[in-house]
Amino acid sequence: MRARMALMGKDYEHREVDLKNRPQAIYDVSPKGTVPVLVLDHGQILDESLEILHWAHPETARAEFKIWTARCDTEFKHHLDRYKYATRFEGVNAEDHRNLACAFLYDLNQSLESPPDFFKSHYVQFQMALGPFVRQFALADRAWFDAQRWNSVHAWLEEFLQSSLFQGVMKKYPVWVEKS
Numbered sequence: 278m279r280a281r282m283a284l285m286g287k288d289y290e291h292r293e294v295d296l297k298n299r300p301q302a303i304y305d306v307s308p309k310g311t312v313p314v315l316v317l318d319h320g321q322i323l324d325e326s327l328e329i330l331h332w333a334h335p336e337t338a339r340a341e342f343k344i345w346t347a348r349c350d351t352e353f354k355h356h357l358d359r360y361k362y363a364t365r366f367e368g369v370n371a372e373d374h375r376n377l378a379c380a381f382l383y384d385l386n387q388s389l390e391s392p393p394d395f396f397k398s399h400y401v402q403f404q405m406a407l408g409p410f411v412r413q414f415a416l417a418d419r420a421w422f423d424a425q426r427w428n429s430v431h432a433w434l435e436e437f438l439q440s441s442l443f444q445g446v447m448k449k450y451p452v453w454v455e456k457s
Contacts, residue, residue: 279329283330283332285446287333293451294312295452307324330406334402336402337399345403353414357378360378375418378414379425382414382425389432404442404443
C-alpha cells in the first residue's frame with residue numbers, strides 16, 4: 278500500500294501478484310520474492326516500500342522524516358505484528374504488544390497536535406509512510422482503538438482513509454499472469 282501510494286501519478290507498469298502462488302518472475306527480479314518490487318529503467322531494484330517512497334519522494338530521505346519512518350518500521354511494526362498476528366509468534370501476549378505499540382501512537386498524537394514545520398510541509402508523505410500501519414493497528418480492534426484518547430490520531434487516520442490517495446490504492450487489480 279505504501280509503495281502504491283508513493284507511485285501514484287508516476288508512470289510504471291503495475292503487476293498484481295498472488296502471494297500464495299508467486300510467479301518465478303518475482304524471484305528472478307528479487308530473490309526475497311516479496312512485494313513490493315520496483316525495477317527502475319537502469320536496472321536498479323527497489324524491494325522495500327520505504328525505498329520506493331524515498332525514490333518517488335526524495336524529500337522523505339531527510340533526517341526528520343527518517344526518524345518517524347524508522348520508529349514506525351521497527352518499533353511500531355514489531356509490536357503491531359505481534360498484536361495483530363499473535364498466533365504466528367510463540368509465547369506472545371497480544372495485549373502486551375498492543376500496549377507497547379501505543380507509545381508510538383501517543384508520540385504521533387502529540388506531534389499531530391502541534392506539528393513541526395517539516396511534518397506540516399510533508400503531510401501527505403507522512404500519511405503514505407505511517408498511514409497503512411496505523412490503519413492495520415486500528416483494524417485489529419477498532420472499538421478499542423476508537424476508545425483511546427488519541428483525538429489527533431483518530432482525525433488524521435480518518436482523513437487518510439477518506440483521502441483520494443488511500444482510495445486510489447484500494448482499487449483491485451487482476452492478478453498478473455506470466456506469459457509463457
